[in-house]
Amino acid sequence: MTDEQILKVEALAVRFGERQIFSDVTFHVCRGEFCCLLGPNGAGKSTLLKTLLGFVEPHTGTASVLGLPPGKAGKRVGYVPQLKSFERSFPASVLELIVANLRGAWPITVTAAEREKALKALAQVKGEKLIDRPLAGLSGGETQRAFLARALVTDPEVIFLDEPATGVDASGREDLYDLLHAISADKFLAAVMVTHSPAAIARTAEKIVLIDGTVRAFGPPGELLEGGKLFAMMGLGKSKDPHAVPEEG
Amino acid sequence: MRNAIMAGALVGALCAVLGTFVVQRDMAFVGEGLAHAAFGGVALGLLLDLGVRFSVSWLGPIWVAVPFCAAVALGIGWVQNRGLASESTAVGIFFSVSVALGIVFIYLRTTPAGDLEGYLFGNILAVRRADVYAAVALAVIVGTLMGLTWTKMAYIAFDRTLARLSGIRVEALDYLLLVMMSAVIVLSVRTVGVILVSSYLIIPAATARLLGGSLMRMTLKAVAIGVLGSTIGLIISFYVEVPSGATVILTLAAAFGGASLLANRRRSR
Numbered sequence: 001m002t003d004e005q006i007l008k009v010e011a012l013a014v015r016f017g018e019r020q021i022f023s024d025v026t027f028h029v030c031r032g033e034f035c036c037l038l039g040p041n042g043a044g045k046s047t048l049l050k051t052l053l054g055f056v057e058p059h060t061g062t063a064s065v066l067g068l069p070p071g072k073a074g075k076r077v078g079y080v081p082q083l084k085s086f087e088r089s090f091p092a093s094v095l096e097l098i099v100a101n102l103r104g105a106w107p108i109t110v111t112a113a114e115r116e117k118a119l120k121a122l123a124q125v126k127g128e129k130l131i132d133r134p135l136a137g138l139s140g141g142e143t144q145r146a147f148l149a150r151a152l153v154t155d156p157e158v159i160f161l162d163e164p165a166t167g168v169d170a171s172g173r174e175d176l177y178d179l180l181h182a183i184s185a186d187k188f189l190a191a192v193m194v195t196h197s198p199a200a201i202a203r204t205a206e207k208i209v210l211i212d213g214t215v216r217a218f219g220p221p222g223e224l225l226e227g228g229k230l231f232a233m234m235g236l237g238k239s240k241d242p243h244a245v246p247e248e249g
Numbered sequence: 250m251r252n253a254i255m256a257g258a259l260v261g262a263l264c265a266v267l268g269t270f271v272v273q274r275d276m277a278f279v280g281e282g283l284a285h286a287a288f289g290g291v292a293l294g295l296l297l298d299l300g301v302r303f304s305v306s307w308l309g310p311i312w313v314a315v316p317f318c319a320a321v322a323l324g325i326g327w328v329q330n331r332g333l334a335s336e337s338t339a340v341g342i343f344f345s346v347s348v349a350l351g352i353v354f355i356y357l358r359t360t361p362a363g364d365l366e367g368y369l370f371g372n373i374l375a376v377r378r379a380d381v382y383a384a385v386a387l388a389v390i391v392g393t394l395m396g397l398t399w400t401k402m403a404y405i406a407f408d409r410t411l412a413r414l415s416g417i418r419v420e421a422l423d424y425l426l427l428v429m430m431s432a433v434i435v436l437s438v439r440t441v442g443v444i445l446v447s448s449y450l451i452i453p454a455a456t457a458r459l460l461g462g463s464l465m466r467m468t469l470k471a472v473a474i475g476v477l478g479s480t481i482g483l484i485i486s487f488y489v490e491v492p493s494g495a496t497v498i499l500t501l502a503a504a505f506g507g508a509s510l511l512a513n514r515r516r517s518r
Contacts, residue, residue, distance in 0.1 A: 054414075055410070055413070073415075074416065077414075079411070079414055081408075081411070090273060090406065090407050090464075091461070091462065091463055091464050091467060092407060092463075092464075093463070096463070100404055100407070100411075100415075101411070101415065103400075104404075104406040104415035104416055104417065105400035105401050105403075105404055105415070105417070106399075106401075106403035106407060106464065108398045108399075108400065108465050130274065182410060203330075219329070
């Protein structure tokens with residue numbers, strides 16, 4: 001992990017009309033770092049993620065991703081959306097999903113080179129067998145692997161994940177955390193993950209940002225997890241051993 | 250009848266291509282709204298009677314209806330994109346205003362209302378060579394635009410957010426789709442009539458969706474169903490002497506029924 005800041009957020013604020021979603025948000029993520037964004041429901045985490053992706057205009061403050069304004073870094077940024085936002089009835093295969101991200105448009109046919117790249121991306125998430133499967137027939141865990149492979153296929157430098165474990169069953173979640181742990185170990189790829197899951201934080205976080213209308217805590221997980229401080233702030237109850245993997249809420 | 254079949258087949262194919270996106274994006278109500286806007290546009294065209302005013306025989310009410318319908322389509326898109334109302338509310342408002350305006354335009358006419366019934370229910374005998382040329386011109390324009398934008402429109406239909414992240418101009422393509430829908434709907438009014446034209450947009454694509462396959466395969470199946478359905482329906486209309494809109498839609502509905510049975514049998518195996 002270097003000190004190169006690939007994501008810089010300074011005094012960022014977002015409003016929707018009269019409603020302040022969050023304000024005075026300042027933090028940064030270095031190359032290769034895995035940062036977890038946590039907070040109670042309604043804290044502004046997903047809106048913050050959308051702002052960093054370039055979908056929402058900030059009211060004040062600045063954000064830069066790989067030195068560029070949000071939304072301008074193209075394929076250097078990967079994104080794994082929440083499962084619930086995805087339309088399952090669309091006639092798509094896993095291969096088409098991945099190649100669409102490579103091309104920036106929906107594929108009619110797929111070249112051998114594209115198929116090879118898709119397979120390589122799926123191999124990173126142990127999902128090679130999924131390549132020709134229709135998306136509609138996949139379990140929650142399999143779908144998230146497909147979307148993770150899709151995000152990784154362009155060899156991004158930073159990947160944003162929005163609650164990737166939501167909608168995934170218990171065994172699928174364990175596999176997912178294993179994959180995310182491997183991403184966390186990658187010294188080139190940085191990640192920003194919105195999560196409610198103490199288990200995910202324990203397996204991946206090198207930095208934590210606790211949001212509740214503004215930044216309540218920012219830093220390495222060690223001191224924040226000590227004495228169950230962080231989970232108490234999130235309303236998840238005390239954890240006696242900060243290094244134990246707490247039960248899923 | 251030959252003119253009607255040629256125009257009907259062309260327009261059926263265009264409706265099927267656009268209809269695949271309409272069905273996939275759950276925009277059936279938008280199609281219904283634009284059909285009602287077509288009524289308003291045709292009524293305005295009959296009122297203005299530009300063909301007689303300028304002594305240009307091919308300048309029928311359709312040529313007033315197309316820009317009218319396109320303006321309504323852009324209005325729906327604008328209201329929705331600005332977050333002023335949901336898609337269904339925007340459609341509901343514009344649809345009722347268009348119908349109300351259409352009724353006013355009909356009553357303002359001092360001369361007989363022309364072939365209003367034909368425009369409402371479809372009239373195979375009223376399709377002239379000029380309508381075929383209009384259908385060909387539209388097919389070339391919409392076909393070219395579709396050829397250039399299909400892969401991006403398909404990505405938008407899959408997921409707007411992911412499409413936007415890939416640099417696709419989602420709102421601009423939304424407006425383009427709405428304008429193409431209006432032009433195709435207005436041209437379909439001649440053969441199928443205002444009352445049933447939205448079904449013309451939906452049934453071939455909904456039938457193809459039951460048969461499965463990738464989005465491109467679905468589109469090609471929808472085109473085959475749209476072309477065959479309209480040809481058979483128009484031939485039936487000619488011999489049975491029933492308005493062509495009814496026979497075309499009933500033929501397509503029979504195809505949908507057949508595909509539903511097939512799909513149901515496949516699922517229960």
